[in-house]
Amino acid sequence: MxxxxxxxVIEVHDLTVIYNRKPALWDADFTIPKGKLVGIVGPNGAGKSTLIKAIMGLVPLSSGHAELFGKPLDEVRQKVSYVPQRESVDWDFPASALDVVLMGRYRHTGLFRRISKKDRNIAFECLKKVRMEAFANRQIAQLSGGQQQRVFLARALAQQADIYLMDEPFAGIDATTESAIVDLLFEMRSEGKTIMVVHHDLESAYEYFDWFVLLNTRLVACGPKEEVFTQDLLVETYGGKMNVLAKIGELIRENTFPVREDNSPLR
Ligand SMILES: Nc1ncnc2c1ncn2[C@@H]1O[C@H](COP(=O)(O)OP(=O)(O)O)[C@@H](O)[C@H]1O
Ligand SMILES: [Mg+2]
Structure with a gap:
């Protein structure tokens, strides 16, 4: 589907990424409308991070291409912001949390112009939005995983982009911070931003997102949640992962989950 x-605003055509002869993403083809909060969902190793990296031009493509606002990334880079998966970042460099957020401003100032008072104010406001302002001067290496994650989000916000690609932004953060960040995502959506988020918790996914990309190396489905976040398509996405299927069954029994009328609940 x-x-x-x-x-x-995002178009992916025949996108294939192969690492060491093994496909991580196979022939993905989909489109995303403006102003949606999109969940990218699928089992471990499904190619979720690879999909985002491929859109950002960070991995070599074996075939296909992506377009943002109908253009190649290079022409619209300033409008696109990427939050990498935390484990993939080297945190051992000497910079304060505020310095890291200011990096989000370089695309506006250019590398050789000084950071202005205005840039500092924007960076500080972004730290506030992720509730990290008290840590502005703390070295990034000294922060906990969840705090580092929030600083990275603040850096992405400081870029004031129109498309955001976020790889597991809720990994390692507490429930209160997660709900604050979800509110922030809702606010960004209401401003017309398009946000794609890799997310692995199916229970909260239906509530958070309004559009889904279901991935398992191949694209299983892409569309509005009512049409795509269904029992049969999720079973297809997760294949034989029984613990996940049991969870889906539980959610269906709790009636928090859409089931097509022709499907009996999973047991
Ligand atoms: N740099 C890499 N070199 C080789 N294999 C990789 C590399 N990055 C990811 N892979 C493999 O590609 C597949 C998809 O990985 P990934 O996109 O990280 O999945 P996900 O984010 O859905 O967990 C996995 O089998 C992973 O082991
Ligand atoms: Mg990943």
Whole structure:
């Protein structure tokens, strides 16, 4: 089930990424409309991070291409912001939390112009949005995993982009911070931003997102949650992962989960 949209802001065509002869992403084709909060969901190793990296031009493509606002990334880079998966970042460099957020401003100032008072104010406001302002002067290496994650989010916000690609932004953060960040994502959506988020918790996914990309090396589905976040498509996405399937069954029994009328609940 792939729902294609007119005037998409993100378009992925025949995208294939192969690492050491093994496909991590196979022939993905989909479109995303403006202003959606999109969950990228699938089992471990499904190619979720690879998909985001491929859109950001960070891994070599074996075939296909991605377009943002109908253009190649290079022409619209300033409008696109990426939050990497935390484990993939080297945290051992000497910089304060505020310095890291200011890096999000370089695309606006250019590398050789000084950071202005205005840039500092924007960076500080972004730290506030992720509730990290008290740690502005703390060395990034000294922060906990969840705090580092929030600083990275603040850096992405400081960029004031129109498309955000976030790889597991909720990993390692507490429930209160998660709900604060979800509110922030809702606010960004209401401002017309398009946000794609890799997310592995199916229980909260339906509540957080309004559009889904279901991935298992191949694209299983892409479209509005009511059409795509269904029992049969999730079972197809997660294959034989029984613990996940049991969880889906539980959610269906609790009636928090959409089931097509022709499907009996999973037992
Ligand atoms: N740099 C790499 N070199 C070789 N294999 C990789 C590399 N990055 C990811 N892979 C493999 O590609 C597959 C997809 O990885 P990834 O996109 O990280 O999945 P996910 O984010 O869904 O967990 C996995 O089998 C992973 O082991
Ligand atoms: Mg990943």
């Amino acid at each position: 792939i729902v294609n949209v007119p005037n998409p």
